[in-house]
Amino acid sequence: MLRESVTEHGTADLLEDFVQLLKPDGSRVANPTFDTWVADVTDEQLVSLYEDMVVVRRIDAEATALQRQGELGLWAPLLGQEAAQIGSARALRDDDFIFSSYRENAVAYCRGVALTDLLSMWRGHSHGGWDPYTVNMAVPAIIIGAQALHATGYAMGIKAEAADSVAITYFGDGATSQGDVNEALVFAASFDAPVVFFCQNNQWAISEPVGVQAKRHISERAPGFGIPSMRVDGNDVLAVMAATRIALDRARGGGGPTFIEAVTYRMGPHTTSDDPSRYRTKDELEEWKGKDPITRLEALLESTGALSDEVRARVKAKADAVAGELRQGVISMEDPHPLSVFDNVYAEPHSWLERQKSQYAAYLETFEGDER
Amino acid sequence: MTTTTTTQLTLGKALNSGLRRALADDDRVVLIGEDIGALGGVFRVTDGLQAEFGETRVIDSPLAESGIIGTAVGLAMRGFRPVCEIQFDGFIYPGFDQIVAQVAKLHYRTRGHVSMPITIRVPYGGGIGAVEHHSESPESYFAHTAGLRVVTCSTPQDAHTMLRQAIASDDPVLFFEPKRRYWAKGEVDEDIADALPLGKARVVREGTQVTLVTYGPLVATAIDAAAAAEDDGVSIELIDLRSLSPIDFDTVEASVRKTGRLVISHEAQQHGGIGAEIAASITERCFNWLEAAPARVTGFDTPYPPASLEEHFLPDLDRMLDTVDRVLGRPNSLSNWEA
Numbered sequence: 001m002l003r004e005s006v007t008e009h010g011t012a013d014l015l016e017d018f019v020q021l022l023k024p025d026g027s028r029v030a031n032p033t034f035d036t037w038v039a040d041v042t043d044e045q046l047v048s049l050y051e052d053m054v055v056v057r058r059i060d061a062e063a064t065a066l067q068r069q070g071e072l073g074l075w076a077p078l079l080g081q082e083a084a085q086i087g088s089a090r091a092l093r094d095d096d097f098i099f100s101s102y103r104e105n106a107v108a109y110c111r112g113v114a115l116t117d118l119l120s121m122w123r124g125h126s127h128g129g130w131d132p133y134t135v136n137m138a139v140p141a142i143i144i145g146a147q148a149l150h151a152t153g154y155a156m157g158i159k160a161e162a163a164d165s166v167a168i169t170y171f172g173d174g175a176t177s178q179g180d181v182n183e184a185l186v187f188a189a190s191f192d193a194p195v196v197f198f199c200q201n202n203q204w205a206i207s208e209p210v211g212v213q214a215k216r217h218i219s220e221r222a223p224g225f226g227i228p229s230m231r232v233d234g235n236d237v238l239a240v241m242a243a244t245r246i247a248l249d250r251a252r253g254g255g256g257p258t259f260i261e262a263v264t265y266r267m268g269p270h271t272t273s274d275d276p277s278r279y280r281t282k283d284e285l286e287e288w289k290g291k292d293p294i295t296r297l298e299a300l301l302e303s304t305g306a307l308s309d310e311v312r313a314r315v316k317a318k319a320d321a322v323a324g325e326l327r328q329g330v331i332s333m334e335d336p337h338p339l340s341v342f343d344n345v346y347a348e349p350h351s352w353l354e355r356q357k358s359q360y361a362a363y364l365e366t367f368e369g370d371e372r
Numbered sequence: 373m374t375t376t377t378t379t380q381l382t383l384g385k386a387l388n389s390g391l392r393r394a395l396a397d398d399d400r401v402v403l404i405g406e407d408i409g410a411l412g413g414v415f416r417v418t419d420g421l422q423a424e425f426g427e428t429r430v431i432d433s434p435l436a437e438s439g440i441i442g443t444a445v446g447l448a449m450r451g452f453r454p455v456c457e458i459q460f461d462g463f464i465y466p467g468f469d470q471i472v473a474q475v476a477k478l479h480y481r482t483r484g485h486v487s488m489p490i491t492i493r494v495p496y497g498g499g500i501g502a503v504e505h506h507s508e509s510p511e512s513y514f515a516h517t518a519g520l521r522v523v524t525c526s527t528p529q530d531a532h533t534m535l536r537q538a539i540a541s542d543d544p545v546l547f548f549e550p551k552r553r554y555w556a557k558g559e560v561d562e563d564i565a566d567a568l569p570l571g572k573a574r575v576v577r578e579g580t581q582v583t584l585v586t587y588g589p590l591v592a593t594a595i596d597a598a599a600a601a602e603d604d605g606v607s608i609e610l611i612d613l614r615s616l617s618p619i620d621f622d623t624v625e626a627s628v629r630k631t632g633r634l635v636i637s638h639e640a641q642q643h644g645g646i647g648a649e650i651a652a653s654i655t656e657r658c659f660n661w662l663e664a665a666p667a668r669v670t671g672f673d674t675p676y677p678p679a680s681l682e683e684h685f686l687p688d689l690d691r692m693l694d695t696v697d698r699v700l701g702r703p704n705s706l707s708n709w710e711a
């Protein structure tokens with residue numbers, strides 16, 4: 001189940017050399033080891049995962065639209081990565097702590113991050129937007145890979161307290177080239193830290209294909225650090241959930257870190273500023289559309305009769321409601337006060353910053369009555 | 373034979389043509405950075421260069437800034453002239469160690485046997501409504517580091533010329549590109565034989581009452597400020613510093629001896645900044661000529677704020693003129709201010 005060492009095998013270049021429980025056409029693949037980890041998932045829970053995925057895709061579309069309409073400065077779509085994010089986030093316990101990048105909006109949604117808090121960064125109102133301690137999720141790291149070390153340190157803290165929660169860090173295929181991620185793997189292994197490294201290999205780091213970052217499967221790197229790894233179909237919500245549960249279980253039981261490579265695809269642009277037509281083909285996108293994470297779960301639910309018209313309508317209504325709430329929340333966000341530039345730079349008073357703030361307040365007063 | 377071609381280009385395209393010339397003129401020049409190949413860089417500064425010069429000369433690097441700079445050191449030791457692209461200002465820090473501990477010091481460490489003809493291009497500064505780490509002005513860290521040259525351009529012509537000069541330099545050069553001016557247009561002459569040398573400042577506009585020193589993205593703002601001041605009967609001499617290490621103090625000194633007043637402006641935070649260095653050095657050099665204490669108009673000593681607050685953080689025309697009023701002893705925002 002877990003790859004413990006780097007072995008020579010002939011399939012390194014095969015994309016679909018991974019654990020899959022749910023085929024793109026919605027049929028189940030039997031996997032004795034992984035199946036046991038999702039055997040308890042009921043039809044009702046599957047419908048709930050389906051709902052999550054539909055809702056976050058709707059959030060994504062709404063945010064993209066808001067960016068196009070000038071209401072957001074930027075947005076990093078997760079389109080195509082719903083299963084990877086929902087399957088893993090829904091496997092977590094409330095007291096597990098998440099360290100993510102900027103694309104884990106579905107993870108944040110699962111954590112109950114308020115929609116306006118989630119969007120405030122993209123509207124240019126904050127650099128993060130929420131209190132990490134209320135949702136047990138750090139604000140997104142834009143510096144690629146930095147969060148992997150934070151998760152490892154947090155996990156070292158968990159271990160020092162002999163608690164049984166786990167830290168999980170999300171990062172991309174590109175991030176695996178950064179020193180920070182590699183250092184995190186070393187620290188996690190050395191200290192048996194209860195941390196899960198969750199790599200969403202979405203095939204691209206902006207315009208660079210994953211081949212620039214890795215000559216072999218990314219998951220093969222971890223064993224060299226002494227960290228067992230799994231490679232799963234990241235568009236298969238069940239496989240992702242099973243793998244995450246395995247990793248969490250190992251960590252809670254004192255087994256230390258685990259690395260998961262979720263093989264998925266960024267169906268949208270890198271961000272709303274990006275133009276993928278400059279570096280990748282339409283055919284590639286079309287091919288991945290055939291592996292859509294939502295369609296296959298939909299097909300499974302249809303085959304079992306769990307997806308009635310009524311359920312479908314309910315899910316759609318929920319997605320519409322969330323999108324409406326999101327839009328309303330974004331548009332009615334209050335502009336921050338000019339002098340808030342000076343807030344929260346330090347935890348304790350800072351003499352010259354106070355002086356600067358006071359001088360800038362005096363400056364602003366000279367415009368009183370003007371439009372500014 | 374020199375071919376003279378003068379064209380209207382944006383600052384970004386002028387950098388592109390500078391890189392193209394450098395690649396064509398010297399086959400030891402190689403470009404390395406994230407997304408600089410097929411994409412042409414996120415600002416398209418390297419647009420078309422990989423197609424023209426191939427993948428061994430225009431290299432899409434793995435996503436690691438320490439890797440980009442560290443391998444450039446090795447390439448330089450093998451006789452290449454690497455031009456590194458750092459995608460945004462705020463992403464230079466993973467490469468900081470390689471820059472300040474290796475690139476800056478190898479010539480010194482090897483008693484001059486090894487030179488580091490590395491150019492590190494950095495789009496910098498704010499004003500584009502970006503998310504965190506995309507609007508910073510980290511030039512002071514590098515100007516503070518002995519062994520590095522630090523330059524920044526404000527016009528398409530300087531962008532083109534200075535980039536080619538930087539690549540030709542046997543010293544490492546941090547080349548800061550004012551990203552919000554990438555789309556500013558100007559005439560560019562590719563014949564740069566008689567161009568101003570890399571370390572020199574330029575007097576952009578002559579004046580008599582106040583010397584206003586700035587660089588990079590704020591030069592355009594200062595040009596507008598000087599024009600507005602003139603309408604108000606105030607004569608500003610405007611200097612575009614161009615080089616931040618070394619700083620062309622002779623040019624600044626000559627100007628301050630004439631005007632007696634000095635205002636320095638940059639987007640970077642004030643504390644320990646380029647403005648502090650200029651104020652101190654000019655005070656040392658021209659104390660007896662100064663009619664007022666030098667004053668600075670800079671970003672605040674805060675992290676770069678979220679985009680909706682950046683108009684406050686960034687020095688603008690009004691803040692520049694308010695400070696000009698201050699050194700002139702005219703009514704200004706601090707006239708009645710008490711600490």
Ligand SMILES: Cc1ncc(C[n+]2csc(CCOP(=O)(O)OP(=O)(O)O)c2C)c(N)n1
Binds near residue numbers: 103
């Ligand atoms: C230290 C650093 N360098 C460069 C960047 C610019 N950048 C932002 S996202 C990105 C690609 C990231 O790719 P990947 O890790 O695969 O994550 P994905 O965007 O695909 O989710 C790059 C190069 C950055 N944010 N931080």
Ligand SMILES: [Mg+2]
Binds near residue numbers: 173206
């Ligand atoms: Mg990626």
